[in-house]
Amino acid sequence: MDFDLSDEQRLFKESLERLLGDRYAFEQRKGYGQSPVGWSRDLWAQYAELGLLGLPFPEGYGGAGGGYVETMIAMEAFGRALTLEPFFATVVLGGGFLRHGGGAEQCAELVPKIAEGSLTLAFAHTERHSRYDLADIETKAVRDGSGWVLEGEKGVVLHGDSADKLIVTARTAGARRDRDGVGVFLVDGKADGVSRRGYPTQDGLRAAEIAFAQVRVGSEGVLGEPGAALPLVERVVDEAIAALCAEAVGAMAIMHELTIDYLKTRRQFGREIGSFQILQHRAVDMLIALEQARSMAMFATMMAAEENGAERGNAISAAKVQIGRSGKFVGQQAIQLHGGIGMTMEYKLGHYFKRVTMIDTMFGDADHHLRALARDGASPAAG
Amino acid sequence: MDLRFTPEELGFRDEVRAFFRANLPEGIRTKLAEGKKLAKDDIVIWQRILNKKGWAVANWPVEWGGTGWTPVQQYIFQEELQLTPAPQPLGFGVTMVGPVVIAFGSEEQKRRHLPAIANLDVWWCQGFSEPGAGSDLASLRTAAKRDGDYYIVNGQKTWTTLAQHADWIFCLVRTDPQAKKQEGISFLLIDMKTPGVTVRPIITIEGGHEVNEVFFDDAKVPAENLVGQENKGWDYAKYLLGRERTGIARVGLSKERIRRIKELAAMERLGDKPLIEDERFREKLAAVEVELKALEMTQLRVVAAERHRTDNKPDPASSILKIKGSEIQQATTELLMEVVGPYAMPYQPERDDEERWNEPSIGPEWAGPIAPTYFNWRKTSIYGGTNEIQKNIIAKAILGL
Numbered sequence: 172m173d174f175d176l177s178d179e180q181r182l183f184k185e186s187l188e189r190l191l192g193d194r195y196a197f198e199q200r201k202g203y204g205q206s207p208v209g210w211s212r213d214l215w216a217q218y219a220e221l222g223l224l225g226l227p228f229p230e231g232y233g234g235a236g237g238g239y240v241e242t243m244i245a246m247e248a249f250g251r252a253l254t255l256e257p258f259f260a261t262v263v264l265g266g267g268f269l270r271h272g273g274g275a276e277q278c279a280e281l282v283p284k285i286a287e288g289s290l291t292l293a294f295a296h297t298e299r300h301s302r303y304d305l306a307d308i309e310t311k312a313v314r315d316g317s318g319w320v321l322e323g324e325k326g327v328v329l330h331g332d333s334a335d336k337l338i339v340t341a342r343t344a345g346a347r348r349d350r351d352g353v354g355v356f357l358v359d360g361k362a363d364g365v366s367r368r369g370y371p372t373q374d375g376l377r378a379a380e381i382a383f384a385q386v387r388v389g390s391e392g393v394l395g396e397p398g399a400a401l402p403l404v405e406r407v408v409d410e411a412i413a414a415l416c417a418e419a420v421g422a423m424a425i426m427h428e429l430t431i432d433y434l435k436t437r438r439q440f441g442r443e444i445g446s447f448q449i450l451q452h453r454a455v456d457m458l459i460a461l462e463q464a465r466s467m468a469m470f471a472t473m474m475a476a477e478e479n480g481a482e483r484g485n486a487i488s489a490a491k492v493q494i495g496r497s498g499k500f501v502g503q504q505a506i507q508l509h510g511g512i513g514m515t516m517e518y519k520l521g522h523y524f525k526r527v528t529m530i531d532t533m534f535g536d537a538d539h540h541l542r543a544l545a546r547d548g549a550s551p552a553a554g
Numbered sequence: 555m556d557l558r559f560t561p562e563e564l565g566f567r568d569e570v571r572a573f574f575r576a577n578l579p580e581g582i583r584t585k586l587a588e589g590k591k592l593a594k595d596d597i598v599i600w601q602r603i604l605n606k607k608g609w610a611v612a613n614w615p616v617e618w619g620g621t622g623w624t625p626v627q628q629y630i631f632q633e634e635l636q637l638t639p640a641p642q643p644l645g646f647g648v649t650m651v652g653p654v655v656i657a658f659g660s661e662e663q664k665r666r667h668l669p670a671i672a673n674l675d676v677w678w679c680q681g682f683s684e685p686g687a688g689s690d691l692a693s694l695r696t697a698a699k700r701d702g703d704y705y706i707v708n709g710q711k712t713w714t715t716l717a718q719h720a721d722w723i724f725c726l727v728r729t730d731p732q733a734k735k736q737e738g739i740s741f742l743l744i745d746m747k748t749p750g751v752t753v754r755p756i757i758t759i760e761g762g763h764e765v766n767e768v769f770f771d772d773a774k775v776p777a778e779n780l781v782g783q784e785n786k787g788w789d790y791a792k793y794l795l796g797r798e799r800t801g802i803a804r805v806g807l808s809k810e811r812i813r814r815i816k817e818l819a820a821m822e823r824l825g826d827k828p829l830i831e832d833e834r835f836r837e838k839l840a841a842v843e844v845e846l847k848a849l850e851m852t853q854l855r856v857v858a859a860e861r862h863r864t865d866n867k868p869d870p871a872s873s874i875l876k877i878k879g880s881e882i883q884q885a886t887t888e889l890l891m892e893v894v895g896p897y898a899m900p901y902q903p904e905r906d907d908e909e910r911w912n913e914p915s916i917g918p919e920w921a922g923p924i925a926p927t928y929f930n931w932r933k934t935s936i937y938g939g940t941n942e943i944q945k946n947i948i949a950k951a952i953l954g955l
Contacts, residue, residue, distance in 0.1 A: 172563060172626045173556050174858045180555070240555045431953050451949035458948065459874050466851035467844075473557040489844045544844070545836035 174469070176244070184244045190217060191252040197519045203255050208333040209377035210255040215288050218256065225286030227266050232282035239410070243417040243472045250421025253522055255376060257291050257330035263414045264329075265292025267407035268338050272355060272395035281336075293334035293360075295325040295381050296404070303535040304348060305404050310383065312341035312354045312397065319343075319356060319397070321364075321386040329533075331379030332369025334360050339383065343398045354397035355404065356388045363387070374526040402480060409487045412534050413471035416494045419530045420468045422523045423461050423498055426505040429520050430454060433509055450508060457501050464497035485547060488540035495537025498527040557854070559626070566627055570634045577603050578640050586639040587814065589923035591762065591904050594677070594719045600641045601674040610643050611652060611672045618656055618664065619672050625860035629853070636806025645801075646678040646715070647671035651724040653797055654741065654790050658782035667722075667743070681711040681725035681744070681768060682791070689943050691726075692735045692788065696770060698727035698742055700784075703777050705729075705742060707750075707770040713937070717753045717766040720746050730785050741787035743779040750774070758933070760926035761903050795939070802938065803879035805850045811886035812843060818893045818920065829893060838892075842885045849878050877941045880934035887928040897921040898928075 176184065194214060203211040218224050226241055228234020235241070242263060249258060266285065269278055284290035301307035310323025321341050331337065337358045345352030358365065364386035369379045395403040431454060434445030444450055467490040474486035502524040506513040513520050531537060559567065582596045604610040605619075612631055614620035623631065635642055652671045655663050670676040687694040696709025707727060717723065723744050730738030744751065750773035756765045782790055816839075819830040829835055856872045891898055897917030904923070915922055935941045949955040 172559055172854060172858055174855050176555055431955070434955060445955040448946070448949075451953070451955045452942070452945045454953055454955060455945040455948045458953065459878060462852055462874050463845070463848040463878065466855060467848045469555075469557060469855075470847065470851045489847050492841070492844045493848050541837055541840055541844070544840040545833060 176240070180240060180244060183241065184248065186221060187223070187245060187248045188251075190221065191248055191254065195252040195254060197522075200253060200255065204375050209371065209375075210257065210330075210333075214254075215256050218258065219286065219288030222286075223258070224262055224288055225282065226262060227270065228278075228282045228286065232278050233286045234282060235286075239413065239472045239475045242410075242414050243468065246414045246417035247421035247424075247468075250418035250423075250526075251425050253375075253422065253425075253519070253526060257293070257334070259411070259414060259418070260294060260330040260334065261285060261290075261292045264294040264407060264411050265336075265338055267410050268294075268355060268357075268394050268403070271406050272400065272403045277357075277391065277394070290336065291330065291334045292336050292338060293328050293331040293379075295328045295331055295337045295339045295358075297325060297327050299324070299326055303539045305408060306350050306353065306401055307348050308340050308342045308353060309347055310339070310341040312343045312356060312388075314343075315387065318387060318389045319354070319393070321356060321358065321383040321388060323383055325381045325383070328379045328381050329372075330377055331360075331381050332367055332377050336360055337365070337381065338394065340400075340404060341383075350401050352398050353401040353404065355394040355400045357392040357394055358383070358386055358388055372529065374529040375522060376529075405480060405484065408534050409483050410475045412487050412491050413468070413475040415530050415533060416464070416468040416471045416490050419494045419498050419527050420461070420465050422527050422530075423464060423501045426501055426520060426523050426527070427454075427457050427461050429523075430457065430505045430508050433512075453504055453508060457504050460497040460500045464494050464501075467493040481547065485544060488535075488543045491535055491540040492537045492544065495531040495540070498531055499537075502527045557851075559630075563626055563630060567630045567634065570631055571638075573607065573609075574634060574638045574640055577607075578638060583638060583640065586641065587810070588920055589927045592641060597641050597644060598674050598677075601643050604643060605673045610674075611648050611668075613649065614652060614656060614668075614672075618668050625857045629857045632801055633806040636804060637810055639807070639810050642801075644674055644677065646680050646720075646724075647674070647676070649797070649801065650680060650794055651678050651743070654724070654781060654794050657793060658741075658786075658790050660778075662778070663743070663781065676721045677716070677719045679714050679717045679720035679723045679746075679768075681714060681723045683713045684710060685712050689940055691791075692739070694726055694728060694739065696725065696727050697731065698729050698740060698775070700729070700777065705775045705777060705780070707742070707744065707773040707775055709770050711768040711770075712756070712765075714753075714766045714768045715764055717746075717768050718755065718763065720753075722746060723751075723768060724781075726787050726791055729787075733785065736788040738785055739787040739791075740784050741781040741790045742775060743781060744770075744773065744775050745779075748773045748775060758930060760929035761901070762926065762930060764930075803849055803853045803875035804883060805846065805853055805879070808846050808879075808882050808886050811883070811890070812839070812846070815839065815886065815889050815893060818890070821918075822893055822895065835892065839889060842882060842889065845878070845885075846882050849875070849882060852878070876938065877935075877944050880941060883934050884931050887924075887931040890924045891928050894918070894921050894924045898925040 222235045223245060225234035226237040226245060230236040262285065269281060281290060298309055310321065310325065312319045312321050321339060323341060325339065337360055339356045339358050341354050341356060342352050343354045364384040366382045367379045369377055372378050434450055434454060435443055437444050471487055471490035474483055477483035505520055506524055509520055512518055578600065582600060585592055601610050609621065611619045612621045612623055612628060616622045648671065652668060655667055682691060684694045684696060696707065696711060698705040698707045711725065723746055725742050725744055726739050727742050728738050729740040750771040752769045754767045755763045756767060757763055758765065816830060819835065820828050822829040824832050852874055900916040902916060902922040
């Protein structure tokens with residue numbers, strides 16, 4: 172039982188925080204967001220230099236050999252800085268598919284490019300009707316010689332507008348929500364038949380609606396086992412949720428810090444508003460929500476490594492419930508305690524609130540995961 | 555960072571678990587599991603079993619019978635007690651007055667009191683709260699006036715838990731009425747047999763007798779029973795309250811309650827299926843389980859951070875434990891109410907063994923204690939500093955507001 176970071180991990184955390192401290196002031200961030208891709212290629216190169224982009228990959232492929240704790244450290248720092256770059260889409264989601272579903276040749280070809288910053292990825296999965304059901308896929312993959320042909324539409328693909336390659340889920344067999352018959356395919360973002368409509372998201376990131384019209388994928392573009400890839404998707408999504416939890420904790424921590432600072436400086440009725448007990452108690456309730464969320468982000472990080480899918484899924488769901496509930500409370504109360512200034516676009520608080528709110532809608536909100544736990548987790552056998 | 559127990563820690567847990575299984579009288583375990591009242595003897599018998607094993611005062615320094623366990627081992631021991639479930643060693647002695655005597659008492663006081671605390675030869679109770687001093691504890695008025703080799707004590711304590719069993723009471727008393735309120739308080743040990751000390755029961759809403767009023771009417775207390783220095787009692791009390799950081803969350807107890815809720819909800823039926831299969835019930839239960847898992851991790855963070863502690867300042871995470879722990883305990887009692895349904899209604903006061911009726915229980919045999927436990931458990935967000943006082947403390951000490 173040990174919650175301490177190793178010296179190496181602490182050093183890594185400090186160097187990343189230093190970089191973000193220098194380069195990610197709120198005003199600088201606005202500038203990055205205005206670039207055509209919506210993020211900074213310059214910062215991306217800096218991340219590569221720091222070894223961040225190869226973080227979770229084995230050293231044999233040019234990665235840094237980091238584990239889930241390193242990913243947690245990075246995501247929390249990104250949450251604190253509210254970064255725009257596609258680390259989550261490329262390294263966590265895309266990297267997850269390569270680590271768990273990629274063959275040796277695919278990894279040897281792609282991982283070095285990710286690590287050096289010349290390849291970005293996006294996960295094209297959600298469809299208009301599927302909400303948070305990972306198996307609810309209509310996009311078709313039809314055998315074509317040694318390869319496949321994809322046909323269908325994907326939505327809300329995070330960083331899908333700028334990604335060099337797309338990781339696409341498609342059905343090789345079966346009906347819409349069947350667990351069997353799911354495949355995962357790697358498609359070039361500029362391939363014939365791919366059309367992308369990019370747009371900004373509420374929280375200042377970018378996403379895309381993407382149509383696939385008779386898109387050909389060679390055998391080198393198959394990840395995992397076509398027709399039996401749902402467990403791969405679940406595994407990668409579980410890891411991604413753990414990473415999102417850490418990002419949310421970083422963002423919540425900043426919202427709490429901003430609020431405490433504000434309570435100490437804002438004066439009304441001739442005194443600091445932080446001297447009012449009702450606001451003090453609210454701030455304590457926010458702290459409790461934050462610390463409970465931090466505990467669960469750590470729990471999710473630990474359980475991301477669990478091989479038993481049911482146990483891992485329950486733990487990840489529990490964490491996402493806590494993150495969703497804490498995030499909503501901390502975010503709403505941070506805005507409330509700031510009053511009018513919290514409502515303005517030019518103040519950074521609202522941007523953190525929006526990010527945390529959007530994290531709740533990614534891969535299942537608090538209610539979705541509570542339902543999942545109630546279905547699978549609360550039985551006497553599992554207790 | 556490795557959040558799992560080490561193989562050594564798991565081995566320790568197995569050892570503790572095996573000892574409890576082999577040595578805890580089944581009758582005591584059953585009473586606790588069913589939410590029934592323990593007799594004084596149940597607690598005494600078990601603490602003596604633990605003391606023989608050398609585990610009754612695990613948290614004390616080794617020279618006074620402590621175990622020298624790491625904070626994680628201490629945590630595992632507490633957790634296993636709650637999960638079994640087994641009685642805690644009597645806290646008034648083991649975690650309250652004992653550590654104060656060890657830190658501030660005289661050699662004579664240590665020799666006299668510590669072994670008796672460990673073996674529960676002497677039952678202690680706590681004399682802090684007064685009718686006019688609850689959340690504002692420092693406004694206490696019970697007076698101890700020095701008269702030669704004695705203090706003459708006059709006043710009243712209240713909410714004195716299990717004073718009806720107690721042989722001794724440790725009290726905060728006012729020794730300097732002129733001083734600022736925190737500065738005129740002393741920490742005094744008083745034999746309950748002292749003439750002028752009387753105990754009157756307070757019956758709480760569920761019908762039980764846990765707490766009492768204790769009256770002091772010219773009680774003559776030998777001056778040698780003063781702990782440490784006169785008028786320094788507030789510091790000792792703060793030391794006492796600051797030490798017990800992690801036990802108050804009672805994660806193990808809530809886990810055991812949830813296990814029980816599942817067991818009973820599988821037996822009760824809602825329409826044509828077991829209550830445990832009702833979606834809405836399961837969601838409520840799952841929500842409590844999520845909160846409890848988060849609290850468990852928070853508690854482990856506090857425990858793991860203990861070894862880095864160099865001062866007496868509370869870890870920010872530890873502040874959560876009392877508030878969240880009591881809220882979750884209360885939530886489990888509400889779920890049990892939902893499980894029992896209409897048979898929450900019959901009032902069936904528990905009787906001591908010697909006056910036990912031969913009549914069968916009304917409704918399911920496990921139903922009797924459920925509503926009383928729900929009513930009684932409202933105390934957990936009040937005692938030990940109300941949750942509102944906890945928030946005041948956190949706002950000041952941690953948030954700097």
